Amino acid sequence: MKILMVCLGNICRSPLAEGILKSKLPSNFTVDSAGTINMHEGNAPDKRSVEVAVKNGLNISKQRSRHFQSQDLDEYDRIFCMDKNNLRDVLSLAESDEQRQKVSLLMNDLNLKQHPHEVPDPYWSGSEGFDQVYRQIDEACEIIAENLLKESFKIKP
Template identity: 55%
Template sequence: MKKVLMVCLGNICRSPLAEAILQSKVDSKEVLVDSAGTAAYHIGNLPDKRSIEVAEKYGLNINNQRARKFVEADFDEFDFIYAMDKSNYNNILLLAKNADDKQKVKLILNEISQDNHSVPDPYYGGDQGFENVYNMLDKACTVIANKL
């Protein structure tokens, strides 16, 4: 089984959406998808209500997800680690024990463009920000699912 981890800052906006989107595109018997945050602000909390709403709009349920913090052991558990932005990418790399760990980490939008673009954090924006993030992640997750 392949294991994929989606990582953002608080694990309540972008990474829960990425987790659900990718999970909807793969066979759950072959691919496990999870998400985490590099910060501990929201451990145990549900995703942001705006993430829940945009997920539901597209037929995805993220109400069972709970925020957790990215930990060093995630390098051993997961085959692929996708960061939502450069800041989280760098924070993940700080916990890497070796070159193998570092090779697992990628910026998620580099799956659709090699420009090192970040998925913008929609937390302080309006509802349209969540819609935009969903669409970006949907495109990237389609590419990832095809590779898996």
């Protein structure tokens, strides 16, 4: 199964989501990330994302930003967007219901009475914003990983 995490520039939230979800899934799952804009294409994750990842035992420093492409809608089985703007941008490229059904907000599976629907962009915040975003993404990825593992063990007809 192939999963794609999407945020705006692919340097803050989605690289964290990629690293966090990879750490929770076996190696037969592929997890990648992309951004809806190409402004940072080829760049490493924001140093604050790298720092919060290291603080939590993950290394995301080798990841490189890439721009979301319409073919990603065919290549990936699940696409998780960090916020409603990213969701709208990704869905605007979808050409079929099958493609649209692959796309959702990362936070959709959490109890939304306690959590927002979106992962805020920490780019303009200090390290505390990155810590908060890491915790949000980690909690969402825990549930996503459980659901993906259950789904992968279902026998398909």
